[in-house]
Amino acid sequence: MAQLEQFTPLAGTVDSVVSRMRALDAALPARDGVAVFNRVYLTVTEEVQRQLSGGRFTDPRAATALDVRFAERYLAAVDAAADDRRPPACWRPLFQFRRHPGVRPLQCALAGINAHIGHDLALAVVDACHTLGCHPADLEDEFDRVGDLLASLEERIREDLMPGPDLLQIADPLTHLLGSWSLERARDATWSAARALWALRGCADVAEEFTERLDAAVGFAGRMLLTPLPD
Template identity: 70%
Template sequence: MAQTQQLGQQLGPFVAVDPVVDRMRALRSAWHPADGVAVFNRVYLTVTEEIGHAIEAGTFEDRRAAATLDVRYLAAVDSLAGGGPAPACWRPLFHYRRHPGVRPLQFALAGINAHIGHDLALAVVDACRDLECAPADLEDEFDRVGDVLVLLEERIREELMPGPDLLELADPLTHLLGCWSLDRARDGAWLAARSLWQLRGLPELAGEFTERLDLSVGLVGRMLLTPLTRP
């Protein structure tokens, strides 16, 4: 946990993504490629690298806002490694990471669901506090990050589930993944961020809202990780 906290201190308003990238590359080397968390880690690493390239290329008007990355996924990794709990939104991914009946694409999307549905919403609120602005001031950067995620989701689906063909149309995985939408997850995250910002003066209610958000995103993640083949 100390290592993640140190990363968080480095990820201030003028953050560099290099420390996060280095950490995820180290995890990629340490974990077996078939590990479900390793599958998501590779996806998240790609996302972080793509956003870093976009920042360097000047894609984002406000570099500070676009570069304010959260490290809650890494905090969950550290917490579990130290024998502690993970947030509810991340528990299904870690619990099913070695289940032989869950396919790689399910692991990837379950992690993306936790990152966008829960972590990204909280990251927007944290960024607003750090930059002393309102969520509306970060909406353009939020949308640009979302555009990168959409392109990467399409690439991930193509790499981990080629097709479609007649057999894949009948595959339960096709129907399961049709129940989840990255666009809807982004919309929900933005609404959650705006709601939490409005609740910042009511800490008890904001805490309850955050807890419910964590649980509901975890429930969706559990659905995405439904085993589809026999062990």
């Protein structure tokens, strides 16, 4: 049951995961698809870092645990790919198409968000509950705040990375492809998945099967988001 293991007490910090993402940003070529997503995620995590420092979270310990466990899932996928190990299915399309000339930066950004929200966040909620000795309902406020940060960023990502003037975007196949994916729907599905995984924690075989199916389904959606497009 590799995906649902109970983690040891929290060792990392938000500062440490931000430092790791900054190092990746410096090391990866700017147009690499993983680098595109990493910049997006770094922006979100730096905002969480600022809000924690500013006392914006009602439960800083819970927010830290969720944010760190969430980031660890992404960083573990990066490490697996770098070591020629298989990352989770949800991440494989991005690593496979990260340098494809027909895949645009916006596709990479949203494919990474799809993998991280659709799969990693559900498991991170369970990880954080084990770390804190609480239930998913106790993390709902922190879950919503992180989701709100991502939602506010998604619109800016689309504006910054969508190519061409507005009149041409209507005919751009990228517009139609990305219109099939919704962050809000992904967040809702993720919260349901986290609650289901927590409820299944005493049924190891069923929980493992549920996790594998979730991983595969999110990976399928990511592959669709990364469909190579004509110039």
